[in-house]
Amino acid sequence: MNALKQYIDLYLANRELIDRGSAGALNALRPAACEALSVATLPRKGSEDYEHTDLSAILSPDFGLNIARRHLAIDPAQSFSCRVPSLSTALFFLTGDTFGAADRARAQLPEGVIVCSLAHAAREYPQLVDRYYGKLAPLSNPLVALNSMLVQDGVFIYVPRGVKVEKPLQLVSILNGEIPMMAVRRLLIVLEEEAEARLLCCDHTQGADTPLLNLQTIEIHAGARSRFDLYELEESSRLTSRLSSLYLAMEADANLLLDGITLFNGRTRNEYHCTLSEPGATLRLLGMGIEDDSRTLDNYTLIRHEAPGCYSDELMKYVVEDNATGAFSGRIYVAPGASKTEAYQANRNMVTTPGARMFSKPQLEIYNDDVKCSHGTAIGQMDEKQLFYMQQRGLSLPVAHTLLKQAFMADVIEGVRLQPLRDRLRMLVDMRFAANSSDHDCNTCAMQEQTDSNA
Amino acid sequence: MLTVKDLHATIGGKEILRGINLEVHPGEVHAIMGPNGSGKSTLSMVLAGNPAYEVTHGEATFRGKNLLEMTPDVRSHEGLFLGFQYPVEIPGVSMVNFMRAAINEKRKYLGEEPMSATEFLKLMREKRSIVDLDSKLASRSVNEGFSGGEKKRNEIFQMAMLEPRLAILDETDSGLDVDALRIVAEGVNKLRTPENATIVITHYQRLLDYIKPQIIHVLYKGRIIKTAGPELALEIEERGFDHIIREAENAEKS
Ligand SMILES: Nc1ncnc2c1ncn2[C@@H]1O[C@H](COP(=O)(O)OP(=O)(O)O)[C@@H](O)[C@H]1O
Ligand SMILES: [Mg+2]
Numbered sequence: 001m002n003a004l005k006q007y008i009d010l011y012l013a014n015r016e017l018i019d020r021g022s023a024g025a026l027n028a029l030r031p032a033a034c035e036a037l038s039v040a041t042l043p044r045k046g047s048e049d050y051e052h053t054d055l056s057a058i059l060s061p062d063f064g065l066n067i068a069r070r071h072l073a074i075d076p077a078q079s080f081s082c083r084v085p086s087l088s089t090a091l092f093f094l095t096g097d098t099f100g101a102a103d104r105a106r107a108q109l110p111e112g113v114i115v116c117s118l119a120h121a122a123r124e125y126p127q128l129v130d131r132y133y134g135k136l137a138p139l140s141n142p143l144v145a146l147n148s149m150l151v152q153d154g155v156f157i158y159v160p161r162g163v164k165v166e167k168p169l170q171l172v173s174i175l176n177g178e179i180p181m182m183a184v185r186r187l188l189i190v191l192e193e194e195a196e197a198r199l200l201c202c203d204h205t206q207g208a209d210t211p212l213l214n215l216q217t218i219e220i221h222a223g224a225r226s227r228f229d230l231y232e233l234e235e236s237s238r239l240t241s242r243l244s245s246l247y248l249a250m251e252a253d254a255n256l257l258l259d260g261i262t263l264f265n266g267r268t269r270n271e272y273h274c275t276l277s278e279p280g281a282t283l284r285l286l287g288m289g290i291e292d293d294s295r296t297l298d299n300y301t302l303i304r305h306e307a308p309g310c311y312s313d314e315l316m317k318y319v320v321e322d323n324a325t326g327a328f329s330g331r332i333y334v335a336p337g338a339s340k341t342e343a344y345q346a347n348r349n350m351v352t353t354p355g356a357r358m359f360s361k362p363q364l365e366i367y368n369d370d371v372k373c374s375h376g377t378a379i380g381q382m383d384e385k386q387l388f389y390m391q392q393r394g395l396s397l398p399v400a401h402t403l404l405k406q407a408f409m410a411d412v413i414e415g416v417r418l419q420p421l422r423d424r425l426r427m428l429v430d431m432r433f434a435a436n437s438s439d440h441d442c443n444t445c446a447m448q449e450q451t452d453s454n455a
Numbered sequence: 456m457l458t459v460k461d462l463h464a465t466i467g468g469k470e471i472l473r474g475i476n477l478e479v480h481p482g483e484v485h486a487i488m489g490p491n492g493s494g495k496s497t498l499s500m501v502l503a504g505n506p507a508y509e510v511t512h513g514e515a516t517f518r519g520k521n522l523l524e525m526t527p528d529v530r531s532h533e534g535l536f537l538g539f540q541y542p543v544e545i546p547g548v549s550m551v552n553f554m555r556a557a558i559n560e561k562r563k564y565l566g567e568e569p570m571s572a573t574e575f576l577k578l579m580r581e582k583r584s585i586v587d588l589d590s591k592l593a594s595r596s597v598n599e600g601f602s603g604g605e606k607k608r609n610e611i612f613q614m615a616m617l618e619p620r621l622a623i624l625d626e627t628d629s630g631l632d633v634d635a636l637r638i639v640a641e642g643v644n645k646l647r648t649p650e651n652a653t654i655v656i657t658h659y660q661r662l663l664d665y666i667k668p669q670i671i672h673v674l675y676k677g678r679i680i681k682t683a684g685p686e687l688a689l690e691i692e693e694r695g696f697d698h699i700i701r702e703a704e705n706a707e708k709s
Contacts, residue, residue, distance in 0.1 A: 388505050389543035389597075391527035392536075393557040393613060394564075403556065407547025407596075 003059040004037055004146065011149050014067055021069035022152035024122030025133040026186070033148035036139035043142070052327035052359055053269045053298045055143070058241045063182035063213050065150065066096055087420045089170035089200065090115070096175060097153045097185040108167050113197075114158040115169060118186055121156035128158060132190050136219040136247035136273075143245050143271070147184055147217040154186035154216075159195035161223070168198040168418060175214055175240065176206035182213040189219065191226035191254075198229040198418060205236040212239065218246040222254040224278065229257040229417055232270075233425075238295065240266040247273045252307075253280035257417055260287040261425065262297050263432055272301040276310040287316040288412045290432050291324035291356075298327040303345075305338040305371075314345040317412050319405050319433075320356040331363040332373065339370035349379045350408050352401070405433045456481050456652055457502075457522075457621055462513035464501045471497040473677035474513070479621065482649045486663055486688065487656045489674035490696050495656045496540050498674065499625045503537040504530050518620070531557075532564040534620030538610040538627045540656075545597035550609070553597050554579065554616055561617065582615040586642040604635040611642040618646070623654045628662035640665030660692035673699050 011018065011034055019027045045054035090108045092115060093100035099117035106115060114121065114128075122129045137144040159165055175183050191197065205212050214236075222228055234242060242265065250256060260270050274283055289297040303312045318326040328347045349358045362375040382404050390400035409429050416422040459477040463470060471494045479485055487495055501508050502515065504527035515522040517533060525533065545553070558578075559569040570578070583593055586608040598606050607627050614622050624643065628636055643653065643666050655666055663685070671687040672679045673696065680703035681687065691699070 384507065385543050386545050388503075388507075388527060389539065389545070390553070392503050392531055392539075393553070393617065394528050394531035394560045395553075395556050396528050396560060397526075399556055399560060403548050403552070404545070407545065410547035 002041055003056045004040065004042060004142065006062070007059075007146055007150065008034060008037055010065070010067075018067050018150065018152060021067060021119075022122070023119045024126050025129045026119060026122055026151060026153075029134045029148050033139055033145045036145040037142060037149055040142040040145060049300060049329060051329070051361070052296070052325060053267075055243070055269075058213065058243065058267060058269075059146075061180055061211060061213075063180050063211075064177065065182055065184065066098075067150075067152065069098075069152065087168065087170065087200070087424060089168045091170045091172065092155070094155060094171055094173040094185065096177075096181065096183040097151070099153060099155055110163050110165060112160040112163055113165055114156060116156055118154040118156045118188055119152060121158075121188075125156075125158075128190070129156065129188065132219065132221055133188055134219075136221065136249050137217050137245060141245060141271075143215065143243055144217050147186060147215055147245070150184045150215075151186045151217070152184070154188070157187070157189045157197070157199065159191045159197050159226075161192040162194045163192075164195070165197040168200055168421070170200045170202065173201065173203045173214075174206055175204070175212045175236065177210050177212060178207075180211040180213075182215060185214070185216045187216065187218040189228070189230075190221045191223050191228050193223040193251075194225045195223060196227040198231075200231045200418075200421060201233065203232065203234045203236055203242070205240045208237040208239065210239060212237070212241070214240065214242045214244070216242075216244045218244065220246070220248040220256075222248065222250045222256055222281075224251040225253045226251075227255045229259070231259045231261065231416065231418075231421065233261045233263060234268060235264045236266060237264075238266045238293065242266075242268040242270070244269070245271045245273070248283075249275045249277055250281035250283065250310075252278035253282075254278075255282045257284045257286070257415070259285075259416060260299065262287075262289040262291070263428060265291075265295055265297060267296050269298045270300070272299070272303075274302065274312075275304045275306060276312065277306050279307045279309045281307070281310045283310075283312040284415065285312065285314040285316075286412050286415045288409055288429075289316075289318040289320075289326055290409075290429070291318060291326050292321040294323045296325040296327075298329075300329045302331045302333065303343065305332070305334045305341045305343060307335075308338050309340045310338065311342045312344070313342075315412060315415065316347045317409060318347075318349040318358060319352065319408060320349060320358045321352045323353075323355040325357045325359075327359040329361045329363070330375070331365065332375070334366040334368050334371055334373070336367040338368050341368065341371040341373070343371065343373045345375040347377045348408075350405065351379055351381060352405075402433045406430050457515070457517050459502075459515045460513055462498075462501070462515060463511045464497060465509050465511055466497065466507060470511070471508075471677050472501060475674075475677070475679060477672070477679065479652050479654065481620075481652055483652045483670065484647070484666060484668040485652075485654045485670045485672065486668040487654060487672045487674050487679075488658065488688065488691060488696075493674045494677040495674050496625055497677075499537055499540075499623045499654075499656060502530075502623060503527055503535060528560065529564070531617070531619075532561050534651075536614050536617055536619030536622045538607075538614060538622065538624040540625040540629070542598050542601075542606040542610055544599045544601075546599045548597050550593045550595060550597055551579070554613065557613075557617065578616065582612055585615050585645055586611045587638050588612045603630040604632065607631060607639055608635065608642070611639055615642065615646055620651045621654070622646075622651070623656070625656045626658065627655070628657055628659060636662065637665065660688050663688045675700055675703065
């Protein structure tokens, strides 16, 4: 029996309830999603593109869903303080899949910019949501189909033509539950021509003892000459699974930065499906995974160059320790007409223990001669010469190890285009390597106190 | 201060040091000379505790303690400094963070409180001036993108920061022009005290014009084949190593 069945049954038995808790375009897509899912089989672990993620195992447990839209008693802003607080942002909260009221944050945004609950948007701005919802993420991806069948809310971000949002947007997402819970959430992000914005998503879990699943789909429409940075920072418990599918379409001369930072996690699968569909689009894709204990991180990236003169540059780095597993699969596709393409990809990994495993699979599919492409993969240990040099100057081996791991991530951190965030991230990474990760708890970690006293 | 007795060491199963004897007292400056491949760098690495080398025989004591039992960082805390022939580049680790970690690790070992940020920066500034090291270099990654001369000056800067009791300087003079050589040598001289000692490993007489050693050793094929006063350096300058090697080989045969 396939792990999807329980979700299809859940949907068929609760269609009205689910629809009632949502609206418009989200409800309209459900039947098609259900149909797609009914004939879908989950890719097996080991199959193409899923070598290291067992979707069935992740989806099989009987997770609860909050389809009745019960209000969670907690006030996220009260119960939680994020570790990136020195950053001045327009701050929004998502608890499970429920968007928190955010009048104060919204007041800081320019006229015409929308940041709100996706279900609310489907009601209030149906023409906008109808136009963009479900247009990039295909139901042929079972994770997207599952998301589309069950999703009731999420976040809608809309930046109209020519508007620049100076203040970075920050979305703090919190998963919690007394029982195993699954949050199905959707982010729909639309940047019209020449629009500019930056979004920092901080994903946290509360309660380290409950299995939680975050099933999210993100769609980003980047209009001509728009500029957008998306930083996703995952700091979740070891019992958390995250299945994230991001779909991006870039129009002419759009300039995007996607940065996926996995600082703490359980089992994570991040998919990035990026299409550079018009000339001159520029994409920088950065990723960092710090995996120890028995955590696993699997990043799948597909960058499609469909138009001439586009540029993409991808850098993914992992530090894999203890019995952790890291996987990276990076595909670059250059269409026949996409001349003058520049596409670069690098995946560098530091594997520090015999029990730790790293799998790296670069794939280039190039159907045009007039391109500059390169890819490189390296899996290495720490450099003995560097370690001895540091020890000679008096650094103990653990301190030398920590410095080298921090240094290893320096270039990914440098890629952050928002200086306060860059500084903050450097500090979080330094602390991540310096501290014993088994002490980590999102709510009450020692790091939190450290940051506060430093602030 | 340092006593080395019949020290043998191997790397990759190959015996490089074949019975080294050496005695260094506080206040002394020794020079170790010898042709390429003699084992000079190997000796310095073994004394500093590089785990790539295996000590197969002999002993080394430093200030009465068994040096060979100490990890490299403890040797450093005890006051042993090695100026590397090939200083290592560590991209992503800034000199400032590196030196702060080094100073504070040593203080921890000595049971002292960490140095305050202002105190530390003051110390950096003060020591940097000894070797004319650019403030920009100090904020960059360790040795990354440094010229050959800058790397060597950076070694002396770190030595100044750590104030070792025994400094072993492995070819700190090679690859330096005359000005850089003078800066490095003056740096070393400024740091000399009656309590500390220096071993300079060199090919050339020219460094010894600045740093005046009392004792000169010639190392050849893993052994010290001759030890004499400063006049030995002049002799080597004029006549090379060949006759010393021949002398030693003849002595061994007879
Ligand atoms: N990693 C190594 N593996 C094997 N042999 C080595 C290694 N490093 C140095 N050697 C050998 O050890 C000998 C001494 O080298 P070294 O100590 O660097 O000499 P010196 O510093 O006097 O020029 C040389 O013959 C060199 O080839
Ligand atoms: Mg040498």
